[in-house]
Amino acid sequence: MLYITGHTNPDTDSICSAIVLSYFMDGAPARLGKLNPETEFILKRFGIMEPELIKSAKGKELILVDHAEKSQSLEDLDEGKLIGIIDHHKVGMTTSEPILFISKPLGSTATVISELYFNNMMPYIGGKNKELKPDLAGLLLSAIISDTVLFKSPTTTETDKQLAEKLAKIANIDDINKYGMELLKAKSSVGKMSPEEIISLDYKNFDFNGKKIGIGQVEVIDVSEVEAKKQHIYKALEEKFKENYDLILFLITDIMKEGSEVLVVGDNKAFEKAFNTTVENNSTFLEGVMSRKKQVVPPLEKYYIK
Template sequence: MLYVVGHKNPDTDSICSAIVLAYFLDGVPARLGGVNPETQFVLKRFGVMEPELIRSAEGKEIFLVDHSEKSQTLEDLEKGKLVGILDHHKIGITTSEPIIYLAKPVGSTATLIGELYFKNTLDIIGGKNKELKPDLAGLLLSAILSDTVLFKSPTTTDIDRKIGKKLAEISGIEDIQTYGMELLKAKSTVGKMAPEEIVKLDYKEFNFNGRKVGIGQVEVIDIGEIQEKKEKIYRILEEKLKEGYDLILFLITDIMKEGSEVLVVGNKEAFERAFNVNLEGKSIYLEGVMSRKKQVVPPLEKYYKEISNKK
């Protein structure tokens, strides 16, 4: 049986892309964690059930979406059969045999699925060009709006906008901006969540030249929603640092102001050099920084590669 699954601590793109791609691949949509409030809103809005929760790859064929980092996927991935990856992030995995691999620098994995559908080329990844039903089109549109932060993120491309418009027509969404704001409000419910939940909401682990780095992110309409919980979040991150991390960053991204306050735990020198800033205290506001993938991971990866080469 083929399982289509996104990364740990799944976001809307990870969940929705798994559901829609599984439909085209005649597979089973799966997830590696709980469904966040924004994704719950989307699934309820379009009347679609949550994917199956799986904890092991053993005995399964696996098709990964929205990630290729080993630290973000099933821990026993090698016990299953990895058949393909569809992603929009950097390459983070090596395989012992050929697989289907398609990645493109666009705003979301959902964009790639939409593009394959509209170009009638799903067959190149083993899929069937079945009819894209309104509910599934709505999932893809929601994933694009979520990952691109309503087309405000620097990861946004013309392809995202073009595919998003086509998906809106099929799904019956007449006003993308209005629906997008509903989506962002659903995303911004962290004020009601416990600090422990907030940390886990969208947390990813990376390996940069042998150094373990964690990067979490939460998107809010107003940073004030989370102001009183920042100190507790910081203490949670300090405890997490003991799990072998060199550095942990937690981005509190203000959607409206288009910037992020970054809590920094661990190797603060690495952060300062990677971003060319002076850190005074526990956090710093980075104007215009909204994308972990495009604006946070690359400078960190570059820094750790440079210090490794100097040894």
């Protein structure tokens, strides 16, 4: 049985990409954790069921979407049969056998999948030549908007914008910006969440040269809700740090200001050197930094691997 799954602490791109690709590949979409409020909002909006929660790779054929990093996947990934990876991140893992690997430096995995669809390339990756239905087009559009923060993130490409237009037409969404702001508000509504829930909304582990690094992020339109909980969030990060971490970063990204406050737990010096900044009161503001993938992971990795 073929399962298609995104990463742990799934975000909208992971969930929507898994659902849409499953439709073309005749597989089952899966998730490795709880949906975040934004993704819940989107699935409800388009009337799509949430994917099945899986906890083991055993006995499964697997296609990974939206990650190429073992530390972000099923713990027993090697017990399954890895068939392919469809992604837009850096290559963060090796495999023991040749697989299907399609990755492009685009704004979201949903963009990669949309491009495969519009170029009639589904058969190329072993999928079927089927029509993209309006609800599924809506999921892909939502994932592009979410991952590019409504085209504001520096990871955004022309391809993301062009394919979003095409998808919006199929999904019958007249005003992408208006729909995008709705989404971002759903993403931002952290008012009722506990600090632990806020941290795990979009949290990823990395292994840099044997060092265990965690990087979480929350993207908000109005920073005040998170601001009010900052001390509690920091305490929760310190708690998490005990799980053998070397460094934990938590990005509070202000979508309007286009920058991120970074809470730092652990190896402050590494962070300061990698980003040429200074940490005061466990925190610093990085102007223009909105993308973990493009602006946070590469300098950190360079620092640790040298």
